[in-house]
Amino acid sequence: xxxxxxxxxxxxxxxxxxxxxxxxxxxxxxxxxxxxxxxxxxxxxxxxxxxxxxxxxxxxxxxxxxxxxxxxxxxxxxxxxxxxxxxxxxxxxxxxxxxxxxxxxxxxxxxxxxxxxxxxxxxxxxxxxxxxxxxxxxxxxxxxxxxxxxxxxxxxxxxxxxxxxxxxxxxxxxxxxxxxxxxxxxxxxxxxxxxxxxxxxxxxxxxxxxxxxxxxxxxxxxxxxxxxxxxxxxxxxxxxxxxxxxxxxxxxxxxxxxxxxx
Numbered sequence: 001x002x003x004x005x006x007x008x009x010x011x012x013x014x015x016x017x018x019x020x021x022x023x024x025x026x027x028x029x030x031x032x033x034x035x036x037x038x039x040x041x042x043x044x045x046x047x048x049x050x051x052x053x054x055x056x057x058x059x060x061x062x063x064x065x066x067x068x069x070x071x072x073x074x075x076x077x078x079x080x081x082x083x084x085x086x087x088x089x090x091x092x093x094x095x096x097x098x099x100x101x102x103x104x105x106x107x108x109x110x111x112x113x114x115x116x117x118x119x120x121x122x123x124x125x126x127x128x129x130x131x132x133x134x135x136x137x138x139x140x141x142x143x144x145x146x147x148x149x150x151x152x153x154x155x156x157x158x159x160x161x162x163x164x165x166x167x168x169x170x171x172x173x174x175x176x177x178x179x180x181x182x183x184x185x186x187x188x189x190x191x192x193x194x195x196x197x198x199x200x201x202x203x204x205x206x207x208x209x210x211x212x213x214x215x216x217x218x219x220x221x222x223x224x225x226x227x228x229x230x231x232x233x234x235x236x237x238x239x240x241x242x243x244x245x246x247x248x249x250x251x252x253x254x255x256x257x258x259x260x261x262x
Contacts, residue, residue, distance in 0.1 A: 003220040003238065006252050010052025019045075021262045025072035025081025027097045028056065036072060036083065038063075046100040058100025067093075073120035073129025075145045076104070084120060084131065092117075092131075094148040106148025115141075119168040121177030123193045124152065132168065132179065134159075142196035154196025163189075167216040169225025172200065172243045180216060180227065188213075190244035202244025211237075214261045230261065 015021075015037070023036040028048040035047040042063045048056035063085065071084040076096045083095040090111045096104035111133065119132040124144040131143040138159045144152035159181065167180040172192045179191040186206035192199045207229065215228040219238050227239040234254040240247040 003240070003250065005250075008051060012047070012049070012052050012054050022069040023072040023083070026074075026079070027072075027081050028099045029078070029080040034081075036069070038069065042067075044100075046097065048099065056099065060095075060097070060100045060102060070117040071120040071131075074122075074127075075120075075129045076147045077126070077128040082129075084117070086117060090115075092148075094145070096147065104147065108143070108145070108148045108150055118165045119179070121168040122170075122175075123177055124195050125174075125176040132165070134165065138163075142193065144195070152195070156191075156193075156196060156198045166213040167227070169216040170218075170223075171216075171225045171241050173222070173224040177225075180213070182213060186211075188244075190241070192243065200243065204239075204241075204244050204246045228261070230255075234259075 018040040019037050021035060022038045024033050026032060027034045027046045032049055034049050037045045042065065044060040044062065046058050046060055047054050066088040067085050069083060070086045072081045074080060075082045075094045080097055082097050085093045090113065092108040092110065094106050094108060095102045114136040115133050117131060118134045120129045122128060123130045123142045126144065128145055130145045133141045138161060139155060140158065141153055141155045143150045162184040163181050165179060166182045168177050170176060171178050171190045176193055178193045181189045186208060187203060188206065189201055189203045191201050210232045211229050213227060214230045216225050218224060219226045220240055224241055226241050229237045234256055235251060236254060237249055237251045239249050
């Protein structure tokens with residue numbers, strides 16, 4: 001993408017029906033996003049991508065059915081994306097990856113069944129990905145991670161049950177990841193997070209019930225995270241964000257119902 005324009009479109013081929021995309025990240029440390037896949041038997045593969053071409057594919061082994069991929073991020077601060085996993089008993093593991101090789105595997109401990117991983121991002125501005133958690137009462141906690149070690153944990157409080165976390169990204173362009181929230185009425189709020197605290201909160205208004213947030217990313221290369229939306233008819237819209245202000249809104253077109261954003 002170049003803003004909302006599709007600058008190039010390439011296909012790496014098709015996946016078997018038993019294989020699923022589990023995450024995106026720079027697993028090879030080459031400055032390009034790759035793809036993490038898992039099949040129904042638990043086997044993991046890491047694709048190194050150059051545009052739509054697979055330049056390398058490595059297996060990271062397999063995980064048992066009681067382990068689940070919860071996210072990706074540079075938890076070790078080494079310029080490569082790792083993998084965040086959680087067991088059915090609440091245990092959290094963080095893998096440091098070099099391509100498809102697990103360099104280090106550390107445990108961050110366990111959380112109770114009322115706590116859930118909601119996202120990953122550099123919330124403390126230290127160049128490492130941390131973890132955003134929320135409990136069933138709405139309480140939020142931001143973990144600052146150094147590998148598998150929780151070096152800081154802070155809570156900005158709780159959100160009401162009608163508010164939901166929709167994404168994470170550096171919407172304010174300050175080198176820290178913030179949080180995008182939406183309530184059941186469609187209203188959106190962008191939190192600028194500084195070490196677990198809400199430094200700023202801005203709202204661009206609301207979207208109708210036929211529009212859905214599909215992802216976040218810096219689509220126009222201005223150093224700030226933007227928002228990708230899609231309506232029930234398949235039409236896509238990209239909001240260029242500056243904090244909680246929509247600087248521009250453009251559409252790259254629509255996709256039909258047989259295609260899904262991953």
